[in-house]
Amino acid sequence: MDNILLKYMENRFQTKIIPPKKEIFCEGPVVTISRECGCTAINIANLMVEKLNATTGKNWSCLTKEILEQSAKELNLHPAKLEYVFNSKEKSTWDEIIAALSSKYYHSDRKIKKTIAEVVRTFACKGSCIIIGRGGVVLTHDIERSFHVKLQAPLEWRAAQLQKIYKLSMEEMIKYANEIDQKREILRNYFNRNALPNTVFDVIYNCESLTDEQIAESCVGLMEKKGVLGKHLVI
Known part of the structure; x- marks a missing residue:
């Protein structure tokens, strides 16, 4: 019991942030979409996948719940056990101690977030994917062939969209x-250590004044111009 508590407290008071492994060279291409609540990213991402498949001749994929599922698989946990991380909740000290004592599959908050970060990096390094949320903009920003999008709109407009649901x-x-x-x-x-400035994004769109189709088409065009698609363009 004493050894378990000592190990827990040592881990608890280590540096909070464990950065993902970045030593493996990542070529991409990868797209990340960050969004304000009420701005629907999945429709835009799916439209982009269709356009990118046609433009590059590659099979692109849209990733969101897949990141949660793969992280859970690597930790041998049910995906529902990881949901609290994306809700920005942390276990209390006693919750962590009790969990450590009661489950052979116990993992700390830090271990779970580290695993999520590494799963995001793995998907990004494979390339030809669009990552929605999950801290993707931070975790893939060092990849040369990457493109980072932010969706925003006035609060009242976003609230009106949520009302429909x-x-x-x-x-x-x-x-x-x-x-x-x-x-x-x-x-x-958490992944960045500091608040993110808007300058980390390549482009920011106002979802109130633009359609999903217009945003998707603009993104693919800008990716071509930026050189994100590179040699994979279909001729």
Whole structure:
């Protein structure tokens, strides 16, 4: 018991952030999409996949829940056990101790976040993928053939989009959007150590004034011009 507690406390007070392994050369290409709550990224990502498949002759993929599932598989946990990380929650000290004593598959918050980071890097290094959220912009920004998108819109417009899904009041949806935005920022900042400036993104789109099709088409065009698609362009 004493040894377990000692090991736990030693791990607890080590540096909070464990950066993912970046020693493996990553060529890409990879796209990341960060979004404010209420800006739907999946539709844009799927449109981009269709356009990129046609443009490059490669099979592109859109990744979001796949990152959670692969991380859970590597940790031998059910994906639901990792959801709290993306909700920016952390176990209390006693929760961690109890979990460590009661499960042979116990993993600390730091271990789980490290695994998620490495899974994101693995997918990115394989290339031809679009990563939605999951701290992707931070974890892949060093990859030369990468393209980073941010989707935003006025809060009231985003709340109105959420109302169509959840059928709740405007006030409730505004509160919900603010909470989700804060949680996503906490996760990005965990991997980055500091708040992210907008300059990390290649382009920022206003979802209120542009259609999903317009954004997807613009992204692919900019990727070509930036050289992200490189030699894989279909001639």
